[in-house]
Every structure is written in structure tokens, then in C-alpha cells.
Amino acid sequence: MAKAPEFQQPHMPHPVINRPYTAKDLPSVNFGPLGLMAFGMTTILLNIHNAGFYPVSVMIIAMGIFYGGLAQIVAGILGSRTGNTFATTAFISYGFFWLSLSAIWIFPEMGIAEKTPAGYLGWYLFMWGLFSFFMFVGTLKANRVLQLIFFLLFILFFLLAVRDWTGSELIGKIAGWEGILCGACAFYLAIAEILNEQFGRDVLPI
Structure with missing residues (x-):
């Protein structure tokens, strides 16, 4: 079996609790597919x-606010309940990236x-690229698909920053195709986590 991804949480049996339930007693789910798909x-x-x-x-703005933004923030909050610092930081940060970009x-x-x-927007994108680079470093012990997502992501931000600094349409188009690949990898990992969990085996390798 492949190593569980950073975002995935193991399923544990829930003990009988002889007291009123609190939020901490609620069963945790694998929040990763929601954030990755968003x-x-x-x-x-x-x-x-x-x-x-x-x-x-x-269309892009609405998706950015409601799915890329709010859905990732929800996934990050769910991650905080499981003590997953990486996923919480990633999903909430990129959720607010989408909200700020829409604004x-x-x-x-x-x-x-x-x-x-x-030129100013280039620095905005550069800072997100710098953040994404260090998040990529944080994936080096995770599965290969997650590593690829963050590697492509920090390259994407830097390409977009260079596009805005130089005004190069060619660099912008290269960034666009590279970004499509980055998003497709996240889409793939979300589907893989869902199907692998549902079938209890590696339907899609990660």
C-alpha cells in the first residue's frame, strides 16, 4: 500500500462516551478531497x-469566492480539528488567496x-510563490502527487509574477498551461483519495 497522503486521516473506531457529546467527539473525515478539489x-x-x-x-470570480475560497477554508478548519498543521495552513491560506484575488x-x-x-500584482504573486515554495519543502515526505502539486504551484506563481513584471504574453500563456497541469494534479489526488478510501485499496496510485 502507498503511504497515506498528508491530508488523509486514518479511520479509527470511536469509543462509547458516557457524557454529553462535544464538537471534539464528532467523527473526523478525510477533509483533503474537498480542499484539493476546490x-x-x-x-x-x-x-x-x-x-x-x-x-x-x-464564472471565475464566483468559483474563486465560493469554491476555491470558502470550500478550502472549510477544509482547513476541518484539518485543524485533527491537528494537521500543514493541511490547515495550506487550505486556509489558499482559500484566502482566492478571496483576495477576487477582491x-x-x-x-x-x-x-x-x-x-x-508590477504591484507581480509582487503579490511572488510572495505567494515564496510561500508555496516552502510548502513544497513540507511535502517532501508526502506522496509524489502532493509533491508535484506544490512544485508546479510555486513555479506557477513565479511565472505569473514574471509575466506581470515584464508584460510578456508568452510567459503568461506558458504559466497558463503549467497551471492547468497543477490544477489537474490536485483534481487527480482528490479523486484518488475518494476512490481509494471507498474501495479500501489503491484504485488510483498516488
């Missing part, structure tokens, strides 16, 4: 835009703030 689907859709297929629209897009349209210059 990350993967929104990342794919955003990077289809980055690859040049369609402009930013309410960067819609606040100027609402007249709340001025539009962010591309």
Missing part, C-alpha cells in the same frame, strides 16, 4: 484564462479601490 477546479479554470482561451468573467478584480469595478498596477 483548489484543483478553480486553478484549472483560472489558468485556462491565463493560457488565453477566455477573459476573466463572473483585487472586483473592488475597482465597485469603486472601492483603484486598479492594481501589473
Whole structure:
């Protein structure tokens, strides 16, 4: 059997409790697929835009707020109940990344703030790339698919930062295709964790 991924929690029998139940007594679930799927689907859709297929629209913004944002935050909170510092930090951080990115897009349209210059946005993306690099280091003892996701992710942020600093459409398109691959890996890992747990064996290798 392959090593359990960082996000996966083992199933343990629950003892009989002769007292009122509290939140800590609730059975824990594998929250990883929720967070990974939320990350993967929104990342794919955003990077289809980055690859040049369609402009930013309410479809991407809505997915960013409600699935990439809120669903990942929920997954991170669930991770905190199991003591999983890595998953909690990753899911809540990237959830708020999606919320902040959506705000960067819609606040100027609402007249709340001025539009962010591309050079400034490059530094925003660079900082997320730096964060993602150190999160990648944290996956080096995890499964290979999770390592690949974070490796592709920090490369993606750095490519997008360079695109905004240089204005290069080519680098932006390369970043878009690389980001589609990153999101697809997260999508794959989410499905693998669900199916492997449901069937009790490695249906999809990780």
C-alpha cells in the first residue's frame, strides 16, 4: 500500500462516551478531497484564462469566492480539528488567496479601490510563490502527487509574477498551461483519495 497522503486521516473506531457529546467527539473525515478539489477546479479554470482561451468573467470570480475560497477554508478548519498543521495552513491560506484575488478584480469595478498596477500584482504573486515554495519543502515526505502539486504551484506563481513584471504574453500563456497541469494534479489526488478510501485499496496510485 502507498503511504497515506498528508491530508488523509486514518479511520479509527470511536469509543462509547458516557457524557454529553462535544464538537471534539464528532467523527473526523478525510477533509483533503474537498480542499484539493476546490483548489484543483478553480486553478484549472483560472489558468485556462491565463493560457488565453477566455477573459476573466463572473464564472471565475464566483468559483474563486465560493469554491476555491470558502470550500478550502472549510477544509482547513476541518484539518485543524485533527491537528494537521500543514493541511490547515495550506487550505486556509489558499482559500484566502482566492478571496483576495477576487477582491483585487472586483473592488475597482465597485469603486472601492483603484486598479492594481501589473508590477504591484507581480509582487503579490511572488510572495505567494515564496510561500508555496516552502510548502513544497513540507511535502517532501508526502506522496509524489502532493509533491508535484506544490512544485508546479510555486513555479506557477513565479511565472505569473514574471509575466506581470515584464508584460510578456508568452510567459503568461506558458504559466497558463503549467497551471492547468497543477490544477489537474490536485483534481487527480482528490479523486484518488475518494476512490481509494471507498474501495479500501489503491484504485488510483498516488
